[in-house]
Amino acid sequence: MNLEIEKKFSVPDFKTTFEKLKKDFGKYDHTKKEGFWWCNNYNSINKILNIEKPAIIKKDVIIIKSIGELNLPDDSYDYIRLRISGNNLKKITFKNKSLVNNTEQNLEYEFDIDDEKFKKVVSYLKEKAFIFYCNTKETWEFKKNDIKIQLSKISDLKDSYIEVETTGSTEKILHDKLNKFLIMITDYKLKEEIKNYVELYFHENSEKLKTSTLGRYSRDAYKILEKYLIEMNE
Numbered sequence: 001m002n003l004e005i006e007k008k009f010s011v012p013d014f015k016t017t018f019e020k021l022k023k024d025f026g027k028y029d030h031t032k033k034e035g036f037w038w039c040n041n042y043n044s045i046n047k048i049l050n051i052e053k054p055a056i057i058k059k060d061v062i063i064i065k066s067i068g069e070l071n072l073p074d075d076s077y078d079y080i081r082l083r084i085s086g087n088n089l090k091k092i093t094f095k096n097k098s099l100v101n102n103t104e105q106n107l108e109y110e111f112d113i114d115d116e117k118f119k120k121v122v123s124y125l126k127e128k129a130f131i132f133y134c135n136t137k138e139t140w141e142f143k144k145n146d147i148k149i150q151l152s153k154i155s156d157l158k159d160s161y162i163e164v165e166t167t168g169s170t171e172k173i174l175h176d177k178l179n180k181f182l183i184m185i186t187d188y189k190l191k192e193e194i195k196n197y198v199e200l201y202f203h204e205n206s207e208k209l210k211t212s213t214l215g216r217y218s219r220d221a222y223k224i225l226e227k228y229l230i231e232m233n234e
Contacts (some may be wrong), residue, residue, distance in 0.1 A: 001218045005174040006104040007182060011151065011189035013116035014160045018140065018151060020188065025142035025149060032138045033085040034231060037198065037223055039078075040129035044215025049202055049216060051132045056080050058102065060128050067124060069116045072109040080129075082122065084228050102194050103175070115232045122229065130218040131225070133198045147181045157200055162190060 010016045013051050022028070039054030065072060081093040093110040113121070133234055136155040141148060150163045164185075168189045195203070204211065210215070 002108050002167040003169055003171060003174060004106040004108055004167045005167055005171070005178050006106065007178060008104065008193045009162045009164075009188075010193045011162055011190065011213065012159040014151070014153070017160070017162070017188065017190075020143050021140070021149065021151060022234060024185075025144055027142075029141045030139070031085055031087075031141070033083050034228070035062050035135050035137060036082045037133040038080045038082070038125050038129040039132050042130065042132075044130065044213060044218075046214045047204060048132065048209050048212045048214050048217045051198075054079050054132055055096075060124075062065070064092075064121055065229060066122060067120045068113055070109075070111050070113075079089070079132075080125070082118070082125075082225075090115065092118070092121060095158055097196065102192065103178070104196075105113065105171070108157065119229060119232060122225065126222065130214050131212060132217065133201060133219040134202055134221040134224060135197065135201070144181065144184075147177065149185075154197060154201075156233055157197070158165060158204065161193065162188075 028059075037054070039051070039056055040060060041053075041055040041057060042051055056072060056077050056079055061077060061080075062074050064070075064080065065074070066203070070092070074159070079096045079098050081095060083091045085091075090113050091110055092113050093108055095106055095108040097104065097106045099105070116213050137152055139150050139152040141150045143149070146166055148165050150165070151160060152163065153160050164178065164181060166174050
């Protein structure tokens with residue numbers, strides 16, 4: 001379990017920001033990953049733009065926990081996220097999100113999962129839940145001690161974003177660490193963003209999504225995920 005404290009900022013000028021990050025923090029890791037967010041507290045005919053408080057309910061969490069042989073509390077969560085990275089790494093995340101004084105304060109349980117368990121989890125979710133958001137996230141991650149600085153490009157969003165995060169178990173310590181670090185990057189002149197990526201995606205693509213239902217959106221997103229499932233069977 002991690003308590004994750006995070007600030008997000010929009011980055012209108014990717015190139016300039018990237019060069020400054022390299023100068024200030026040196027080496028970085030580059031990743032590209034596909035993400036799929038699942039919930040099951042809405043039905044298929046709900047408009048996708050009306051998905052405001054997604055959740056994955058407790059009884060299904062218990063079953064998925066058993067399928068994946070995962071260690072986490074039997075509870076409901078805001079969503080389950082499945083991710084596939086370019087290095088073929090699969091992750092499953094159970095997450096509760098909150099916003100405290102314009103700072104994201106999230107509780108998450110994240111696990112690496114092998115192909116067979118991943119496919120079984122997907123099979124269960126396909127029958128019991130819907131994908132309410134999916135994206136491709138390309139990230140350049142820098143580190144300063146135990147602070148992560150992630151510069152990312154997100155599919156279907158016009159701006160790039162920087163996420164500054166620290167994880168641990170003590171809320172006050174994490175907030176203090178984050179706030180001290182943010183002072184170091186005030187000259188970046190970043191614009192704070194308190195919307196999460198789902199909210200940003202819905203806002204920027206509202207015209208395109210206005211007639212889409214959760215069921216239709218989920219079917220289209222599953223087609224993307226299905227390509228990776230086929231590759232696992234080859």
